[in-house]
Amino acid sequence: MTRAAVFLCLILASASPALAQVTGPVPPAAAPSPETAPAANVLPPSFASERARRLDELYGRLREAEGARQARAIEAQIGMVIAQTGSDTADLLMARAQQAMQQRQADLALSLLDSVIDLYPETVEAWSRRATLYFSRRELGRAITDIEHVLRLEPRHFGAMVGLGMMLQQLGEDKSALTAFKRALEINPHIERVPQIIKRLQPTVDGVEL
Template sequence: MVTGGSVAFERDGSTGLSDLQVVRGLPDGHPKLNMGPDAVLDGPAGGPAQIGRSAPGHDLSSHYTRQQLLDALFLELRDADTLRDAQAISRRIHSLFMQSGSHTLDLLMMRSARAIEGKEYGLALDLLDAVVRLDPGYVEGWNRRATVHFLKEDLGRSLADIEQVLRIEPRHYPALSGFAMILRKTGEDEKALEVFQHVLSIYPLLENAQDAVKSLREELWGQYH
């Protein structure tokens, strides 16, 4: 979710964390991406240079697919040394998630964002229903609809949409964070802690997940001592 594959949670209420595995990126020897703030962004729309550029001395293949870009970016995100670098990588991951390849979907997503901003949640849901019908594989359609359901406090429908997000992209840390927030909201603090810890295995420098883990540990310690 904004507020914030394998099935990430199961109907019996368990987290299903045994199915949540971090994809460790590309094999050894894969060109390392330069994800700093000065990365050149002069490539064609959707091409590698829009997301990042190869480090000096490496040739980034023109056959570098979207999935390979995501794998490389998630590896860089896991290993980022500074918050600034991690946030730059995260923005590029988000830009890939947002790419729909369809002008129609882009327009629907833009209108849904405006509706959410104006708290017109019914209209936003109508627009996002159309998005997921048109392209059930478009991860951000499900993610944004999960967010709207969360804002409406319809947690069951929000969880159902988060499940769809994580089927498409198990490393989707905003959706995982949303899942953990719902678990916390419903009093499942131990499970929420597990999910937030999993988020940090994907994005170790994510500040709100760090804060949540610290807070939950303190709360759980207080319950048992």
Template sequence: MPSIPSTPLDSVFGLILDLPSRRPAPDMPARLEGLFQELAQEQGPRPPEEVEDMIWAIWASHEDEAAEETMAEAIDALASGALKQARPLLDRLVARHPGWAEAWNKRATLSFIEKRDADSLADIARTLELEPRHFGAVSGFGQICLRQGRLNEARAAFQIALSINPHLEDLREMLEDLAPENLMLH
């Protein structure tokens, strides 16, 4: 029986389904482990938003000060909608620092905004290979699935993102809206 060709979306979906069995790259800061354990708690010692901000700050940090400055520039460019300015910055970061998960994730975000789903999926895959706990990348994958009408995959991705960070209320609402009983047929 011939096999059904796998699309990039299907390949990344397989990776996402396998995330619970994957470990982060060895050079991920060890302090992330404790933060993720705290984030998983319903009532931790700190507000979950603070813990989430700490995780994002660690992901965006780098031992190379110039790389960190370039990342800050790229984030500012993304936030201000200067996409043409952000692209070369992020391309340079992933080329010079291929082990930096957040560089791949930010470029995936840029590609998503530009509606370059195949490029975004490739960068999401690389992000998750390096940092399987990256709830932002998993959520971004779910957004691509929504855009492509792949609702089952979107639901699964959002559930997995929420299993990593149960405090993503916007994502929880989206998941509720995607429940079969809440979908309106056109």
């Protein structure tokens, strides 16, 4: 995995660490069969409403955080809320996908994430993890499509914005990348390394005065 892919994994995980903490044995990976698999599901209104309320509160606290330590704690809480699926089936599939990623079984992880997205298309974390996998495989078009879907579901997902900025940089779209990095920093002023990236990119986009 390239250094950029590692950084993307870390920045996305910082906004969604709950699944990275899966421990203990996980049952053999297998997506639900067509006979038992439910149709595409949406979040229950009460679940979605409570999650939105909690995220509003946490993002507000993140902007006002005093210091990196406090910010990291709030980032972890945001990540756990975002990672909630509202479905035991989706949770199990996500745990299996996470295990497959840890074991470098990319094809299996992609298959499991595809199943989650097909069955539970509002699962932000599934789109985010799949984008990371695509990025690690240098499939930037697919990775960007998934990241954009993450941002449609959760427009304040600062990890996804940083990931999008990194991908746009690789495609030579420095101006759009800079916009993504700046937006991420507006939402979370405590993201590590992003201020330095912005500082390096700004002269490239604006031009250097003689």
